[in-house]
Amino acid sequence: MRKKERVKYQPISAREILLEMKNLSELMIDLAYSAALFNDKDLAEDVIDLEERVDTLAYLLDMNIMIAARDAEDAKVLSGVAKVASAADKISDAAGDIAAIVLQDIGVHPIITEIFENVEERLARIRVPENSPVIGIKIGDLDLASMGVDIIAIRRNRDWIINPENEETIRDGDVLIVRGAHAGINEFKEKIGDKTVKVEEAVLEKIKGERWFRNVVERFVELKDTSELMIDLAYSALMLNSKEIAEEVAVLEEHIDKMHTEFELLVLSNKFSVSDVKGILGLIRLGIAAEKIADAAAEIAEVILRGIEPHPILKMTIKEAEETVVYVQVSANSPLVNKTLKETRIPEETGMWILAIRRNDKCIRPKSDTRIEAGDILIAAGYSEGREDLIKLASPTLEKLEYKEEYCE
Incomplete structure (x- = not known):
């Protein structure tokens, strides 16, 4: 059993602590999936170390919040910060669960390589x-x-x-x-200059054409993509104080619950050999981790649904994070106008993914064939380095877009 770090109060700003928690928890998801995909124990160990760090940060943040609250109104607003921090901690715990699959020599069925060829x-x-x-x-x-x-x-x-x-x-x-x-x-x-040719495992060649194989791949791809989409939407709801987006997260959480059950039943109802048992168990645990991530995202969105005003710390944290939320209005001279989301190639060009579009009085969750119109407000999430690239694409003459409450109320 790992020795737990003793927690001692440190006068660090809540914003700094929360920013580190958000950055680490989201990074850990990809590191943990990488450890499972490449069966790398050293990388999995690093994920567990990061999980311990996030746990410690959660204690430090709780201490700072307790000291900062001066009255009942302060306590109410700061409870939103505490809830978001708790959710970030749970996301890191889910990443730790994925890493444990590797460290406990359970491993994951070779089907995982096909799954990660299909995720967003x-x-x-x-x-x-x-x-x-x-x-x-x-x-x-x-x-x-x-x-x-x-x-x-x-x-x-x-x-x-x-x-x-x-x-x-x-x-x-x-x-x-x-x-x-x-x-x-x-x-x-x-x-x-990488010219490596991918060689497919023999076990995949045998089962790739079977219907159950395709169904398992499709279900888990949807589980993973949706759970991570929910995190971005939840932080967007905080950033924009949008009940509409928060409600969308709540709906997706119910969808994930049903989808996860279907995934487990699908995996367990298929014939597999004794040699596949550990790999199948690993797949099931991956599904559980994805659901935990979705539950944590729903907790973040719940702050808005319970009528708690997002503390300025939350908005600053999201803006400054390595994976950030951006909102920008599409100008009439933008090259994005009249193109479908697929045609814009925004993820490839900027590293940002469009989560929602504010059009007239509605927030819509776009599909690949949704056409972008002049005046649309794009709500996107992704790597902070791509923020300016997206703004230039959407509004070539605009240097910076200031937040407006009416974007997504």
Whole structure:
């Protein structure tokens, strides 16, 4: 059993603590899925270390909130901060549960590789080849936002560098864990000179054409994508103080509950060999973790649904986070006008995903064939580096968009 760090009060601002909790918890999801996808115990261990860090931060934040509350009204507003911090802690716990699948030698069925070929935000492990043109270049100079990708970890020799800084230099033999849109990851592979050919496991070749295989893949892809969408929508609801978006999160949470049950029944009702038992158990636990993430997102949205005004700390935290929420109005001269969401290639160009569109008096959750109109307010989430790129696409002549309460009330 790991020894728990003793908690001692530190006079750190609640905003700093919450910002670190948000950044770490969201990073941990991708790191944990990467550990499961690539069956990497060292990376899984790092996820557990980060989970311990988030747990400690949760205690520190609680202490600071208790000291800050001067009266009942303060306590009410700060309760929203506490609830969001608690949800971030639960997201990190879910990531820890995924990492435990690897550390307990349960593993995940090879079907996971097919699952991650179909999710919205992909994960890739790329080795920097000898004589790569990016060797010696700093991460900040790679212009990752223009490709819609982000380097979340580097394996160098036997050590992992988690969430590397922009000043970190790429070296020969580095193994990069990259997240982003499919096209962007392919573009990045070309940039670094990676010519690795993927070899499919024999077990996948045998079962890939079977209906149950396709159903399991589709169900889990929806579970994962929806649970992570809910996090972004929940933070958007806080940022915009939008009951409408918060209600959408609550509806999705009910949908996830049903979907998770269907996923488990689907996995358990299919024939599998004795050798597959551990891998199937790993799949089921992945589903449980995805549902926990969805539940945490619903808790964040509940702050709005219970009529608690989002504290300014929450809005500042979301704005300053590594994965942030952006809202921008589409001008008449924008190249996005009259294009479908799919045609805009916004994730590939900016690393941002459109969560909702405010049009006239309604917030709509767009589909790939939804056309963007002049005057639309785009509500997007993604890597902070892509924020300015999205603003330039939507409003080429606008340097900065100020928040307006009427965007999504």
